[in-house]
Amino acid sequence: MWKIGPKAEWRFLDRKLKLFEPLRGTVVEVGMGPAPNLKLYAQHVDRIIGVDCNAAMHGYARQAAEAAHAADKLRLITGRAEALPLEDGSADAVVMTHVLCTVGDQQQALAEARRVLKPGGRFVFLEHVAAPQGQWLHTLQHALNPAVGFFGHGCSCCRNTLATIQAAGFTTVDAEEFTLQIRGPLAVIAPHVAGAARK
Template identity: 60%
Template sequence: MPHPEGQGKPCWSGQAPTLGDRLFAWFMSQCGPKVTWRLKGRKQALFERLHRDHGIKTVVEVGMGTAPNLEFYGPFVDKVIGIDPNTAMAAYALRAAEAAGVASKLRLLTGRAQALPLDDASADAVVMTHVLCTVKDQAAALVEARRVLRPGGLFIFLEHVAADPGDRLARWQRWLDPAVGVVGHGCSATRHTLEAIQAAGFSAVQAERFRLDLWLPAAVVAPHVAGVAVR
């Protein structure tokens, strides 16, 4: 399905945001900068691949939320399409785009990772950060990411994941997963996301596992994976 033309204004579809949506958007606007600060170095290194000089002109960020990533790649590409199911995020994303000096490049669409409102092979890169922990069907979301990527396009990912089965933290993740779902608006701490990406049919996957220095209960989202897959 072709996407609407125009930039800088959200394309509304579906239901208006609920009170829960608005509260979660506000919560992410408050905690997002703290998470970004912890991951700044890794994001800078990861998003260096997103540059028009590398043939990356159009980037689709799925689950853009309040747009904390725009400062890292926005100035270096020609067009950014941000997609999120929560329309309450749009106002925060537009402010982030203004702060990053890329508002004229940004187009916001309402949609879900499992059914992206975009044409086949319409993107040079797809970005997901802390998104695959939330989507109900990871496999479907990854199929969609591959569909909208051009051949040779890049899938950039950074996600918190399940700890190794023998790790004591894995038990805490299972115990606290319901609470994580409430706080994280459907998020899960027990996803084996890298394995899902490796099984999604990309021609190559490069990834690194790492762990943030967090105390319980926040430590249940400490294990991470970040990397790049090629369509």
């Protein structure tokens, strides 16, 4: 992720800048990984809590924070999206990008994101998702999903993530669906959704 991630990040930059611009206060980023997002919001927030189930990611996240001159704002926690080790109503924003494709239980992860948000808090997401049923890409996604899971450490390209977010009890959900221009088998991760929900 540390090596490949930056090569893909340009594809999301405009959308991420727009989504992260309103973030203020305490931001919890779930599935932070090597923290490619951190530099995009670190300067205008007060505190960043990075949660990842893989403690091996923390060193990379720390490097990203140092490069963004925000090491003093970052606290790293090893934990699962489905059971965030954080107080109710303790975050102004929760960020998840390319994480809901992998979590074991999307509904539980979203319930946790909502629980830790303050009333009115913002849930920001950007995820690859299932193509609409009936499209050839949908069929291809289902055919290749076992390989995606194997090589992607449990990732699925067949999830209707937006529907799950819309059913998660947020007061509003603003989302944009878009498709990356990708050829070949990696086209299975081309369909995306990005947006923000409010508690």
